[in-house]
Structures are given as C-alpha cells and as structure tokens.
Amino acid sequence: MSDRLPSTVLVNALLRRVNDAGGMAMVLAKGDLQAGAILIVTCQKGIDFKVLERGIGPSGVAELVAVAALTVDDPAQVTAYWQRRRARDPDLWVIELDIPEAERFAAETIAMG
Secondary structure, X not given: OOOOOOHHHHHHHHHHXXXXXXXXXXXXXXXXOOOOOEEEEEEEOOEEEEEEEXXXXXXXXXXXXXXXXXXXXXXXXXXXXXXXXXXXXXXXXXXXXXXXXXXXXXXXXXXOO
C-alpha cells in the first residue's frame, strides 16, 4: 500500500479549500480515482492562465511544476493543451482554479498530498 493519498481525495480537498476561500474551482476532466495525475490550470478573473502539474523536484520531493511556455491569456490555447494531454492520458485529472494565489492553494494541497 502506498503512503500517497488517492487523487480523488486531493482533488476534493483542493476544490473545497478554493471554494471556501471565495474562489472558483472546477473539474474540467475526471481522471483515475486512485492514481491519476493532476493538471492544474490557474487564472485570476479569467486571465493570466498558467498550467501546473505535480512532479518530483530536484530534492526528490513532490512539488508543483509550471508547464513551459503556457503562461498565456488565450484560454483556447490552454484548453487545446490539456485536451491533447488528456487524449494521451485518459487517467489525467484537469482542475481549473480561479482565485488569487491559486498556485499557493494548489501547492499546499496537491504537492503535499
């Protein structure tokens, strides 16, 4: 048995924390309940999109990593990116967060889980 929390638990915790703080959090695509990777799309008031995913950092600890070249203001580019990723990995969760300091919420919940 793994010490890692199931993906669905991490996603539900993140959704609750963001919504409780007055932000908006939505599941754009559901992945595998136990071990699906989690891709986070962040924005603030529908602009300044960033795409993050959980990865292993240089120290060997889980952390959120920004996806290169995807800090854009065109939601269509972001949607096209995650849909391509999802086509290759149907177990991938895709979550959108619209709240100030979205990266902090995601890091505190997803990277530590």
